[in-house]
Amino acid sequence: MQAGALGGMFHSGPDASSTSSPAGGGGGCSGGGSSMAAAAAGAGPAAPPRAPAPRAPPPLARAGGRGAGRALSRELARRHLGAEAAGGHRDEGGRLAVCPVPPAMLSRLLLRAAPAALRSLPPPGAVGVLHATRPLHTTQQSLAPLPPLPEKGGEVRHGLIPEEFFQFLYPKTGVTGPYMLGTGLLLYFLSKEIYVINHETVAAACILSVIIYGVKRFGSDVAAFADKLNEEKVAKALAVKNEAIKDLETAIELEKKEQWRVEGRSYLFDAKRNNIAMLLETNYRERLLMVYNEVKKRLDYQVAMQNLKRQKEQDHMIQWVEKNVIQSITPQQQKESIAKCILDLKALSKSAQAAV
Amino acid sequence: MAGRRAAIKAIDWAAFAERVPPNQRAMFNALKTRSDALSARLAALPEKPPTIDWAHYKAAVAKAGMVDEFQSKFSALKVPEPKDTQTAKIDAQEAEAAKSTAEYVQASKARIAQYEQQLQKLKSMIPFEQMTFEDLHDAFPETKLDKEKYPFWPHKPIADL
Numbered sequence: 001m002q003a004g005a006l007g008g009m010f011h012s013g014p015d016a017s018s019t020s021s022p023a024g025g026g027g028g029c030s031g032g033g034s035s036m037a038a039a040a041a042g043a044g045p046a047a048p049p050r051a052p053a054p055r056a057p058p059p060l061a062r063a064g065g066r067g068a069g070r071a072l073s074r075e076l077a078r079r080h081l082g083a084e085a086a087g088g089h090r091d092e093g094g095r096l097a098v099c100p101v102p103p104a105m106l107s108r109l110l111l112r113a114a115p116a117a118l119r120s121l122p123p124p125g126a127v128g129v130l131h132a133t134r135p136l137h138t139t140q141q142s143l144a145p146l147p148p149l150p151e152k153g154g155e156v157r158h159g160l161i162p163e164e165f166f167q168f169l170y171p172k173t174g175v176t177g178p179y180m181l182g183t184g185l186l187l188y189f190l191s192k193e194i195y196v197i198n199h200e201t202v203a204a205a206c207i208l209s210v211i212i213y214g215v216k217r218f219g220s221d222v223a224a225f226a227d228k229l230n231e232e233k234v235a236k237a238l239a240v241k242n243e244a245i246k247d248l249e250t251a252i253e254l255e256k257k258e259q260w261r262v263e264g265r266s267y268l269f270d271a272k273r274n275n276i277a278m279l280l281e282t283n284y285r286e287r288l289l290m291v292y293n294e295v296k297k298r299l300d301y302q303v304a305m306q307n308l309k310r311q312k313e314q315d316h317m318i319q320w321v322e323k324n325v326i327q328s329i330t331p332q333q334q335k336e337s338i339a340k341c342i343l344d345l346k347a348l349s350k351s352a353q354a355a356v
Numbered sequence: 357m358a359g360r361r362a363a364i365k366a367i368d369w370a371a372f373a374e375r376v377p378p379n380q381r382a383m384f385n386a387l388k389t390r391s392d393a394l395s396a397r398l399a400a401l402p403e404k405p406p407t408i409d410w411a412h413y414k415a416a417v418a419k420a421g422m423v424d425e426f427q428s429k430f431s432a433l434k435v436p437e438p439k440d441t442q443t444a445k446i447d448a449q450e451a452e453a454a455k456s457t458a459e460y461v462q463a464s465k466a467r468i469a470q471y472e473q474q475l476q477k478l479k480s481m482i483p484f485e486q487m488t489f490e491d492l493h494d495a496f497p498e499t500k501l502d503k504e505k506y507p508f509w510p511h512k513p514i515a516d517l
Binding site: 148149234237238244245248249251252255256258259260261262263265266267268270271272273274275276277278279281282283284285286287288289291292293296298299302303306 | 364365367368371372374375376377387390391394395397398401402403404405406408413416417418419422423426430433435436437438440442443446449450453454457460461464465467468471472474475478479481484485486
């Protein structure tokens with residue numbers, strides 16, 4: 001990435017300044033650029049100085065070290081400026097060596113770009129997915145609560161090698177670069193017997209193959225099972241929390257309801273007072289009624305008494321008169337009255353016969 | 357007499373019934389039946405008793421002066437209104453109830469504030485997936501293991517496991 005950054009700057013430099021550079025110029029520039037990048041790596045504090053052996057012309061290759069790197073770049077630039085504008089001579093490495101770049105600009109770019117590029121690198125210990133790194137210690141403040149950890153770890157190829165390594169080598173070596181490096185390293189270790197093949201190697205091979213087969217076949221199932229266990233734990237905790245929230249809300253509602261209930265206490269006392277008033281009123285009316293009834297009773301008694309007396313007197317008088325009259329009738333008068341009645345009857349019967 | 361009528365306020369029994377909590381329903385029913393019985397009794401009695409026909413009695417009763425005497429005494433008679441001894445007690449009860457109500461409402465509001473606070477804490481918690489154990493102990497202090505009191509694992513009495 002360091003090279004990429006610098007290379008990018010180098011690419012933009014010539015593109016801005018060149019008027020009609022042929023495509024080869026770009027290729028030559030990249031060739032020159034990579035060598036200059038290597039030289040700039042020598043200029044940077046972290047990267048070790050690497051002799052640009054396969055690319056630069058042999059006499060310059062022998063020069064090494066920091067200061068020599070800078071001189072080297074200047075030499076190269078001077079050399080390449082001298083070449084023809086259109087087309088260019090091919091290097092022994094098959095690379096076009098035309099690079100119409102002013103040397104002063106290159107050196108300035110080197111001096112300025114190196115530290116800036118190094119600072120823009122993500123810190124080496126960063127845990128992050130390829131495309132989203134966790135910002136640790138980027139500002140003075142400390143974040144609380146901490147931002148959540150990323151869901152997945154960094155991407156990895158073949159289970160061992162981080163993807164960043166492939167991306168790091170891609171601009172210079174393309175897709176096959178890291179594999180070539182790996183193969184070369186392996187062959188180097190084997191051929192130089194830095195790693196010795198013995199019986200342990202066979203054992204390691206068997207064990208590793210079994211392990212890898214097991215992981216590949218059962219890995220996802222075990223992961224799913226473990227995830228399920230965790231899910232259950234979290235779900236239980238969540239259920240507890242939700243229930244607590246619900247309980248609190250109902251408790252609050254109940255309290256509010258009780259407060260509302262209590263507001264209706266006036267009804268109770270009104271009802272009580274009403275009852276009392278009703279009782280009093282009833283009592284009063286009953287008293288009035290009682291007075292009236294008593295007085296009326298007495299007056300009626302008097303009237304009834306009078307009537308009764310009157311009645312009794314009348315009856316008695318009638319009876320007495322009758323009794324006296326009957327006593328006064330003598331037997332002589334009785335005989336006379338009977339004869340008279342018979343004569344009257346005869347006369348009446350005669351008139352009655354005549355009428356019929 | 358007419359002024360006494362106003363003492364009887366119309367009570368909305370339905371609204372009253374709404375506010376009665378379920379554990380006091382029996383008392384409320386008793387009160388209501390008593391009230392209804394009283395109002396029925398009151399309605400059965402006429403407001404004024406019928407007037408006595410003095411002229412008729414004057415003509416009917418022979419005894420002189422008796423009816424007049426009755427009449428004069430009757431109109432002079434003033435039926436005393438029954439004394440109201442209980443309303444003061446009711447008012448005292450009401451005042452006391454108001455006081456205890458105020459206290460209860462106060463306590464209730466304090467409880468509500470407490471609940472609200474807890475609710476707020478629960479709602480603003482970070483989700484469990486993003487918590488560390490430290491965060492969990494901060495949010496729920498009862499989950500914290502007392503390592504001073506029980507220095508050896510499992511840091512709580514075995515019975516609590």
